[in-house]
Amino acid sequence: MPESEIRKGLAGVVVDYTAVSKVNPDTNSLLYRGYPVQELAAKCSFEEVAYLLWNGELPNESQLAEFTARERAGRALNPVVKFAIDALPLTTHPMDVCRTATSIIGACHPLAEDSSVEGNMAKAMELFAAMPAVVAYDQRRRRGQDVVEPREDLDYSANFLWMTFGEEQVPEVVEAFNVSMILYAEHSFNASTFTARVVTSTLSDLHSAVTAAIGALKGPLHGGANEAVMHTFDEIGIRSEESLEEAASRAKTWMEDALSQKKKVMGFGHRVYKHGDSRVPTMKAALDKMIAHYGRPELLGLYNGLEQAMDEAKAIKPNLDYPTGPTYHLMGFDTPTFTPIFVASRITGWTAHIMEQAAANSLIRPLSAYNGAEQRSL
Numbered sequence: 001m002p003e004s005e006i007r008k009g010l011a012g013v014v015v016d017y018t019a020v021s022k023v024n025p026d027t028n029s030l031l032y033r034g035y036p037v038q039e040l041a042a043k044c045s046f047e048e049v050a051y052l053l054w055n056g057e058l059p060n061e062s063q064l065a066e067f068t069a070r071e072r073a074g075r076a077l078n079p080v081v082k083f084a085i086d087a088l089p090l091t092t093h094p095m096d097v098c099r100t101a102t103s104i105i106g107a108c109h110p111l112a113e114d115s116s117v118e119g120n121m122a123k124a125m126e127l128f129a130a131m132p133a134v135v136a137y138d139q140r141r142r143r144g145q146d147v148v149e150p151r152e153d154l155d156y157s158a159n160f161l162w163m164t165f166g167e168e169q170v171p172e173v174v175e176a177f178n179v180s181m182i183l184y185a186e187h188s189f190n191a192s193t194f195t196a197r198v199v200t201s202t203l204s205d206l207h208s209a210v211t212a213a214i215g216a217l218k219g220p221l222h223g224g225a226n227e228a229v230m231h232t233f234d235e236i237g238i239r240s241e242e243s244l245e246e247a248a249s250r251a252k253t254w255m256e257d258a259l260s261q262k263k264k265v266m267g268f269g270h271r272v273y274k275h276g277d278s279r280v281p282t283m284k285a286a287l288d289k290m291i292a293h294y295g296r297p298e299l300l301g302l303y304n305g306l307e308q309a310m311d312e313a314k315a316i317k318p319n320l321d322y323p324t325g326p327t328y329h330l331m332g333f334d335t336p337t338f339t340p341i342f343v344a345s346r347i348t349g350w351t352a353h354i355m356e357q358a359a360a361n362s363l364i365r366p367l368s369a370y371n372g373a374e375q376r377s378l
Helices: 037-043 046-055 061-073 079-087 094-108 117-142 156-165 171-184 191-201 206-217 225-236 244-260 280-294 297-314 321-331 335-359
Strands: 021-024 029-032
Touching: 029 037, 029 046, 037 046, 037 171, 037 280, 046 061, 046 117, 046 156, 046 171, 046 335, 061 117, 061 156, 079 094, 079 117, 094 117, 094 206, 094 335, 117 156, 117 206, 117 335, 156 171, 171 280, 171 321, 171 335, 191 206, 191 335, 206 335, 225 244, 225 297, 225 321, 225 335, 244 297, 280 297, 280 321, 297 321, 321 335
Parallel strands: none
Antiparallel strands: 021 029
């Protein structure tokens, strides 16, 4: 029998069909249901994109009105979930808070075991509506602050920021946050999405699949990279009095030293994109607007210095996490909150894949090549 070909990390292995998203290699563009994500980010609200991912088409006016009404009705923090969050130590990583909250929401849900199309859609919508309150409250409690109740007069992104900071944000900040949520919403069979599909393939429930996906997203080789980017900035040192050129010079020196020591620098490279992450230009434009809005050119200097040094040494381009980390920092989010924001966004993509998997299910159960001890006797 010929030796099995091992594809570590399932690299290059096509395991199923999906109609949710794809990367168009001809244009190096990420498509959600056929639409380039940069066009969606420029012209749509996050609610419209969520509807698209779940239903295959953008909503008309009446469909969007019904959709947003359902989302706004589910924004308040569930008292049972708040009680559970309060019981967790302040040292608990915010991703563990998201994972725990999702599990509790599922355990309490009246449709917990209902995996029908209607049941899964209802649970997806309610989880989508509920997660901003979880993320916002967890940051606030670490600062000794109380819950901020949601506002039904604000759209999803504006309300998320309101519940986090207790202040209504200017349109430029809301727009940049909305862009980030759209860009993070979906990315085909990435690690966390594939995890969700594996769990779904066993005929487990939607909340179990999302809980598992959150665990996968926590890792720095996946969603945790946006946090790692800010840890890099912090290690280099953020000096508000510094010029763009001075910050860039220090960052370039830091990167050259890190690469000479063969350190892993997060925020660069991507398994799918070989010519640069197609989402980066859109997010970098949002970062540039936030740098101008907050008057923080030294952050652009650090960004440019690291990017230039990596390109010169390795010809490796940034991925989406690289511009997103400093954007969230400027908005006032604590660094450990960055990946939970990713969770709130990716719930849309995860649940779209969960429903797609459930609709044409086959148990995902790969084989392995054994390389342990040969059969032996006691």
